[in-house]
Amino acid sequence: MTDEKDILAAAVEKEYSEGFVTDIEQEFVPKGLNEDIIRLISAKKQEPAWLLDFRLEAFRKWQTMTPPEWGHLSRLPKIDFQDIIYYAAPKRDEDRPTEIDPALMETFDKLGIPIQEREVLAGVKSKVAVDAVFDSVSVNTTFRKTLAEKGIIFCSFSEAVRDYPELVRKYLATVVPIGDNFYAALNSAVFSDGSFCYIPKGVKCPMDLSSYFRINASGTGQFERTLIVADEGASVSYMEGCTAPMRDENQLHAAVVEIIVEKDADVRYSTVQNWYPGDSKGRGGILNLVTKRGICRGEGSHLSWTQVETGSAITWKYPSTILMGNNSSSEFYSVALTNNYQQADTGTKMIHIGKNTKSRIVSKGISAGFSENSYRGLVRMNPGAEHARNYSQCDSLLIGDRCGAHTFPVIRNSNPTAIVEHEATTSRISEDQLFYCTQRGISPEDAVGLIVGGYAREVLSRLPMEFAVEAQKLLSVNLEGSIG
Amino acid sequence: MENLLEIIDLHAGIEGKEILHGINLTVRPGEIHAIMGPNGAGKSTLGAVLAGRPEYTVTSGSVSFNGKDLLAMAPEERSWEGLFLSFQYPIEIPGVSITNFMKAAVNARRKAKGELELAPAQFLKLLKDKMAFVGMKGEFAKREVNVGFSGGEKKRGEIFQMAMLDPVCSILDETDSGLDVDALRIVADGVNALRSPEKAILIITHYKHLLELITPDVVHVLKDGRIISTGGMELANKIENDGFEGING
Amino acid sequence: MDRIYRVGIDEVPKRLTLNEQEHLRLTFIVMPGVSAEVPFEIKIGKAGVNLEIFGLYLSPRNEQVRFDFTVRHLVGGAHSSQQFRGIVGGSARAEFDGLVYVEQDAQKTEAYQENHAILLSEGAVVESRPQLEIYADDVKCSHGATSGYLNPDELFYLRSRGIPEEEARRMQMISFISPVISHLPEELKEQILSRL
Numbered sequence: 001m002t003d004e005k006d007i008l009a010a011a012v013e014k015e016y017s018e019g020f021v022t023d024i025e026q027e028f029v030p031k032g033l034n035e036d037i038i039r040l041i042s043a044k045k046q047e048p049a050w051l052l053d054f055r056l057e058a059f060r061k062w063q064t065m066t067p068p069e070w071g072h073l074s075r076l077p078k079i080d081f082q083d084i085i086y087y088a089a090p091k092r093d094e095d096r097p098t099e100i101d102p103a104l105m106e107t108f109d110k111l112g113i114p115i116q117e118r119e120v121l122a123g124v125k126s127k128v129a130v131d132a133v134f135d136s137v138s139v140n141t142t143f144r145k146t147l148a149e150k151g152i153i154f155c156s157f158s159e160a161v162r163d164y165p166e167l168v169r170k171y172l173a174t175v176v177p178i179g180d181n182f183y184a185a186l187n188s189a190v191f192s193d194g195s196f197c198y199i200p201k202g203v204k205c206p207m208d209l210s211s212y213f214r215i216n217a218s219g220t221g222q223f224e225r226t227l228i229v230a231d232e233g234a235s236v237s238y239m240e241g242c243t244a245p246m247r248d249e250n251q252l253h254a255a256v257v258e259i260i261v262e263k264d265a266d267v268r269y270s271t272v273q274n275w276y277p278g279d280s281k282g283r284g285g286i287l288n289l290v291t292k293r294g295i296c297r298g299e300g301s302h303l304s305w306t307q308v309e310t311g312s313a314i315t316w317k318y319p320s321t322i323l324m325g326n327n328s329s330s331e332f333y334s335v336a337l338t339n340n341y342q343q344a345d346t347g348t349k350m351i352h353i354g355k356n357t358k359s360r361i362v363s364k365g366i367s368a369g370f371s372e373n374s375y376r377g378l379v380r381m382n383p384g385a386e387h388a389r390n391y392s393q394c395d396s397l398l399i400g401d402r403c404g405a406h407t408f409p410v411i412r413n414s415n416p417t418a419i420v421e422h423e424a425t426t427s428r429i430s431e432d433q434l435f436y437c438t439q440r441g442i443s444p445e446d447a448v449g450l451i452v453g454g455y456a457r458e459v460l461s462r463l464p465m466e467f468a469v470e471a472q473k474l475l476s477v478n479l480e481g482s483i484g
Numbered sequence: 485m486e487n488l489l490e491i492i493d494l495h496a497g498i499e500g501k502e503i504l505h506g507i508n509l510t511v512r513p514g515e516i517h518a519i520m521g522p523n524g525a526g527k528s529t530l531g532a533v534l535a536g537r538p539e540y541t542v543t544s545g546s547v548s549f550n551g552k553d554l555l556a557m558a559p560e561e562r563s564w565e566g567l568f569l570s571f572q573y574p575i576e577i578p579g580v581s582i583t584n585f586m587k588a589a590v591n592a593r594r595k596a597k598g599e600l601e602l603a604p605a606q607f608l609k610l611l612k613d614k615m616a617f618v619g620m621k622g623e624f625a626k627r628e629v630n631v632g633f634s635g636g637e638k639k640r641g642e643i644f645q646m647a648m649l650d651p652v653c654s655i656l657d658e659t660d661s662g663l664d665v666d667a668l669r670i671v672a673d674g675v676n677a678l679r680s681p682e683k684a685i686l687i688i689t690h691y692k693h694l695l696e697l698i699t700p701d702v703v704h705v706l707k708d709g710r711i712i713s714t715g716g717m718e719l720a721n722k723i724e725n726d727g728f729e730g731i732n733g
Numbered sequence: 734m735d736r737i738y739r740v741g742i743d744e745v746p747k748r749l750t751l752n753e754q755e756h757l758r759l760t761f762i763v764m765p766g767v768s769a770e771v772p773f774e775i776k777i778g779k780a781g782v783n784l785e786i787f788g789l790y791l792s793p794r795n796e797q798v799r800f801d802f803t804v805r806h807l808v809g810g811a812h813s814s815q816q817f818r819g820i821v822g823g824s825a826r827a828e829f830d831g832l833v834y835v836e837q838d839a840q841k842t843e844a845y846q847e848n849h850a851i852l853l854s855e856g857a858v859v860e861s862r863p864q865l866e867i868y869a870d871d872v873k874c875s876h877g878a879t880s881g882y883l884n885p886d887e888l889f890y891l892r893s894r895g896i897p898e899e900e901a902r903r904m905q906m907i908s909f910i911s912p913v914i915s916h917l918p919e920e921l922k923e924q925i926l927s928r929l
Contacts, residue, residue: 072866381880383855398870401838411861413880416852420881426867426874431538436575439535440589440645441563441596450588454579454628 016276017477019246022107022216026135029087031219035059038189041087045158045192048165058178058188065182068316071345072374072406076287076314077250084252086190088135088217104139108132111243113212117142128208128239128466129154133224135217136192143207153198154209157225160196167198171229175258175293175322183254183316184291187223191256194224199234199265208237208464213255215244215275215286221252228258230265232298237268239467243311244276248284250313251276255290263298263325268306270463271319272471275311277478282341282370285313292319296328299354303328306462308471309336309344310478318376320349323357323388331360335456335471337478338371338403347377347394347409352385352418361392364456367403368479374406381418388415394424397455399448399479449476486551488513488684489534489653494545496533502543503529505709511653514681518695519688520720521706522728527688528572530706531657535569536562549653563589564596568651570642572658577629582641585629586611586648593649614647618674636667643674654678655686660694672697692720705731734758737917741767748774751811754781760917763790763798763819765928774803780810787913788817791928792825793853799828806833809840809869815847818913820906820929822853828860833876837868846876851883851909883909903929 029040038059042052067079090101100115108115115132129143131154138156147154153164160168178188195211215222230236244251253275261267269292278285288311294303305319315338321330332348350359359379367373375394396405407424429451437447453460453472460468489511496504503526511517521527533540534547536559547554550565557565577585590610591601602610611625618640630638639659646654656675660668675685675698687700695703695717703720705713705728713719713731723731737760738745751757763769777784790798804813813833821827829848850859861878883905891901906929914922 396865396867398867398872401840401870403870404866404868406867407863407865407876409861409863409878411878411880412858413850413852413860414855414858416854416857416882418852418880420879422861422863422876422878424863424865424876426865426872428870428872430575432575433577435535435537435559436571436577437585437588438559439563439569439571440585440649441560441593442585442588443560443592444558446588446592450580450585451577454577457579 016246018111018243018274019276020110021245022103024101024103024216025091026088026217027091028085028217028220031085032082033084033086033190037086041190041192044087047161050169051161054173054178055189058185061179062182062185062189065179065185067182071316071376072372072408073314073316073343073345074372075282075341075343076316079252079287081186085217085220086223087192088220089137090134100140104134107134107214107216108139108212111212111214113241115140115142128210131156131195131211133193133195133211133213135215135220135222138193138195147205150203150206151200152203152205153196155196157191157194157196157227160227164196164198167229168196168227171227171258171260173258175260175295176256176291181291183289184256187225187254187256187291191223191225194226194255196226197228197236197238199230199236201231202233204234205236208239210239210241213240213242215251215253218247218249221254224255226255226257228267228269229260230262230267232263233265234262235266237270237464239270239272239464241272241274243274244286246276246279246284250285250287252287253290257290257292259294259303261294261296261298261301261303264300265298266302267294268304269294269319270467271307271309272463272467272474273307273309273311273315274474277311277342278313278340280340282313285342286311287314288312289314289316292317293322294320294330295322296325296330299325299327301325301328302330304331304333304462305348306333306459307335308459308463308474309334309346310474312344313342315344315346317346318348320351321359322351322353323359324353326354327356328354329358332362333459333462334363335366335459335475336364336373337366337368337475338373339368339478341370343372345374345376347375349378350380350390352381352388352390355384355386355388357385357388359390361390361394362458363394364459365394365396365405366399366452366455367396367405368399370402372404372406374408375424376408378410379412379420379422381413381415381420383414385415386417388418390420392422394422395455396424396426397452398426398428448479452479486513487511487548488550490548492546494533494547495543496529496540497543498529498540503709504533506545507711509704509711511684511686513652513684515702516679516685516687516698516700518700518703518720519686519706520690520692520703520723523690525706526709527706528657531569531655531688534655535559535567560592563649564593566652568646568649568654570639570646570654570656570659572661574630574633574638574642576631578631580629581626582629583611583625586645589645589649610648614644617647617677618644619670620644635662636664639663639667639671643671647674647678652682653684653686655688657688658690659687660689660691668693669697692724695720707731736760737921738762739764740769740771745771745773747772750776750778751782751784752778754779756783758785758787758916760787760913761789761800762925763792764925765791765793766796768797770799770801772801774805776805776807777811777813778807780808782811784811784813786813786815787916788815789910789913789925790817790819790821790827791925792819792827793822794825795823796825798826799830801830803832803834804844804846806835806839806842806844808836809838809842812843814845816913817848818910819850819859820853820910821850821857821859824856826858829878830862831876832864832866833874835867835869835872835874839869840871842869842872842874844872844874848878849909850880851906852880
C-alpha cells in the first residue's frame with residue numbers, strides 16, 4: 001500500500017516552461033558599480049540632471065548601508081555587487097528604430113504576453129494594456145492612445161521621465177525614500193526601466209493595466225521601478241508578471257514599486273511572481289529582493305495587494321500600505337509556495353495613521369521539499385488611529401517533513417480604540433483528504449493540486465480571471481517538482 | 485453469472501493489529517448485500533480495505549474485482565474500475581467546490597479509460613441531472629466539499645457523488661447513521677434508483693431501517709472480524725428482535 | 734505539577750527542560766505597579782509532556798512589562814499551550830515576545846499560543862510578537878494575538894440590567910482575564926480581582 005510520502009514523492013518532475021533564452025544582440029554597460037557606471041546608465045537613457053543627482057545621492061547612501069540579515073533566508077548568498085551588469089538592452093535595429101524586434105515579439109508570444117494590440121483587439125487575449133520590459137528596457141506599451149483619450153498615462157518609466165518630468169518628480173521616492181533599505185537604495189541608484197501609470201481625477205481605467213518583466217541576459221540584474229498614481233476618485237487594476245531563463249547562476253532582481261492613492265481612489269495591484277526558482281538541487285534561480293509600498297494618502301482611499309509567489313530561489317518582499325487618510329483601507333492577500341530549496345520571507349506592513357482605517361491580511365504559505373516559507377508582518381496602530389481595525393489570518397501548509405513554515409508577525413497598538421486581531425495556523429494535507437480524493441478517482445498528484453488550490457482559493461479568487469487561472473496552474477506545476 | 489467481487493480469506497488490520505480474521509464474500513452483479521454487525525466488528529474496516537485506505541494493511545487473502553486483483557490497485561485505480569465507497573464520515577476539502585471536485589473525478593476516470601474529457605456543457609448537464617436526482621439545489625454545486633454540511637447533507641452528497649461516478653459496485657458505509665426518517669428516505673430512493681442488473685451494492689449498517697427501504701438479497705452478520713452468519717432479510721429481522729448476541733456462527 | 738510565579742515577588746526561573754513525561758502548569762502574574770522583563774525558555778524533551786502556561790499582566794499606570802517566552806518542542810508527541818491576557822492603561826507599555834519552535838521530526842506536536850490585550854487609554858502601548866517556527870509537518874500549531882478594548886455592546890448589556898458603569902467595566906475585565914486565573918487558589922484570585 002502506498003503511504004502519503006510515496007504519493008507525494010511520486011509527483012513527477014516538471015520543467016520550468018518559461019526557462020528559455022532569447023538569442024538577441026544586446027548591449028551592456030561594463031560589469032560593476034561605481035559613479036561612472038551610474039552616469040553611463042543615466043546618459044544612455046538621456047536623463048535630466050535631477051535624475052542623475054537622485055541616482056548619485058542614492059548610490060552614496062547605499063555605500064554606507066549593509067544588506068539586511070533579519071530575513072529567515074539561510075540560502076541567500078553573499079552577493080558580489082561588483083560582479084553584476086547593471087544595464088542590458090536589446091540592440092535597436094538602426095534601419096527600423098521604431099519596430100519591435102521579431103525575436104522579442106516571439107519571446108513575449110511564447111510567454112503568452114500580448115505586446116501588440118491587434119492580438120487583443122482580435123479577441124485572442126482579454127482586454128489588458130501591457131508594458132513589456134525586457135532586461136533593462138521597455139519593449140512596448142500597448143493601448144497608450146486608447147488610454148490617453150481618458151487622460152491616463154501608461155508608459156515606460158523612461159518615457160515618463162522624458163515626457164512627464166513634473167509628475168515623476170512630484171511622486172518619485174515619496175513612498176519609498178531612497179535610503180529606505182539597502183535594496184531600495186541600490187534600485188534608486190541603478191534602476192533601468194519599469195512602468196509609470198497615472199490615472200487622473202475621477203477616471204476609472206477602462207481596462208486592466210499590466211507590466212511584464214523578463215530577465216534574459218546572463219550576468220545581469222533587473223532593477224525596475226514602477227510608479228502608480230491614482231488621483232482623486234480614480235480607479236485602476238494593475239497586474240504584474242515576471243519570468244527568467246533557467247541558469248545555474250543566481251540573478252538579482254531588486255525592484256521598487258511605489259503607489260500613491262489619493263482621496264477616494266482605488267488601486268488593486270496583483271502580482272503573479274514566477275521568476276526561475278532554481279533547479280531541484282537548489283542551483284541557480286532569481287534572488288527576488290524587492291520593496292513595494294503604497295500610501296493611501298487621501299480620505300476613503302483604498303489599496304489592495306494580491307500576490308501569488310511561486311518562483312525565485314529567494315523571495316524577500318513585503319508589499320505594504322501606509323494608511324494615512326481617514327477611512328482609508330487596504331488588503332494584502334498572498335499565496336507563497338516554496339518547493340525544493342526555495343526560501344521565501346514575505347508578508348506585509350500595515351501602518352495605520354488615519355482614523356477609521358481598516359486593513360486585512362490573508363496569507364497562505366505552502367512549503368514543500370526542503371524549502372523554508374516565512375510570513376513576516378507588521379501591523380501598527382499609531383496613537384491617532386482612532387477606531388482603526390486590522391484582521392490578519394496567516395496559514396501555513398506543510399507538504400513533507402523536511403520543509404519549514406514560520407510566522408513572524410509584529411502587532412503594535414498605541415490606540416485604545418483600535419482593534420487588532422491576528423491568527424495563524426499550521427496544517428498539512430491530511431491522509432484522509434488524499435484518500436477521499438483518490439477514492440473518487442482523482443490521482444494523488446491532482447489531488448494535492450486540488451487541495452492546495454482550495455487552500456489558496458480565498459487569495460486566488462481576488463485575482464483578475466485570466467491571472468487566476470494562470471496562478472492555479474503555476475501552483476500545480478510548482479508542486480509537481482520533486483515533492484517529498 | 486461471473487462474480488463481480490470475490491473476497492477470499494481476507495486478513496487485514498491497522499497499526500499491526502488484525503481486525504479482519506478471514507473474510508469470505510462473493511458478490512454477483514445485480515445483488516445487494518447487507519453487512520450487519522455490532523460496533524467494532526470490523527464493518528468499516530472491510531469497506532476501507534476494499535477501497536484501499538492507506539493506513540490499513542492486508543496481511544493475507546485475496547480480493548478480485550471484475551476478475552482483477554483489487555488489492556494490487558491504488559485507490560484511484562479501484563475507483564476507475566468502478567468501486568465506490570460512501571464514507572461514514574465524509575471528508576472536508578476547504579476551498580474546493582463540489583463542481584471542481586466532481587470535474588476532476590469524472591475527467592480523471594475518463595482519461596484513465598482513454599476517453600476525452602467531458603465538454604463543460606455536458607459536464608454541467610450531468611451535474612444538474614444528478615443534483616436533481618438527490619434533490620439538491622443549484623447552489624450545492626458551488627459549496628466547498630463537505631464543508632459546513634449537516635449530517636444529512638453529507639450523506640446525500642455521497643449518494644450524489646455515487647450517481648455522478650456511476651460505479652459498478654458501491655459500498656455504503658453506515659450511510660444511514662445519524663439520518664432522520666426523511667433523509668433516510670432520500671438516500672434509499674437514490675440508491676434504489678441506481679440499482680441495475682449489472683451493478684452490486686454492499687450496505688454496511690448497524691440497523692435494519694435502511695434495509696427495509698433497500699431490500700437486500702443477502703444479509704451477512706460480521707462479528708469479531710468474521711462473517712458468522714449469512715441469510716436473507718429474516719436474519720436482519722432476527723437481529724432487530726434479539727440483538728447481535730443471539731446470532732451464532 | 735502546578736507552579737505560580739508572582740513576578741517581582743517570587744523567584745522566576747529563566748530556563749526549564751522537561752525530560753519526564755509530566756503535566757506541568759505554570760502561571761506568571763504581573764500585578765499593577767510591577768515593571769519587569771520576564772525571559773523564559775522551556776525545552777520539551779519528552780513525548781507525552783503536557784505543558785500549560787498562563788500569563789496575566791495588569792499594567793494600569795506607567796509600568797513596563799516584557800515577556801520573552803520560548804517553547805521548544807525538541808521531540809514529538811508533546812502538547813503545549815500558552816494563554817496570556819493583559820490589561821494595559823496609563824502610559825504603560827507591555828510587550829509580548831513568544832516563540833513556539835518545533836524541531837524537525839518532532840511529529841504529532843500540538844502547540845498553541847495566545848496573547849490578548851485590552852488597552853485602556855491613549856498613551857498605553859501593547860506590542861505582540863507571537864512567532865511560530867516549525868520544521869515538522871504532522872503538527873497542530875496555532876497562535877493568536879489580539880489587542881482591543883472592552884466591548885461596548887457588552888457594557889451596554891450589563892448597564893441595561895441595572896449594573897452601574899464602573900461595576901460593569903470591572904465585570905468585563907474579570908470576564909476578560911478569567912481564562913488565565915480561574916485555576917488559581919481562591920485567595921490569590923481575590924487578591925488579583927481586588928486590584929482591578
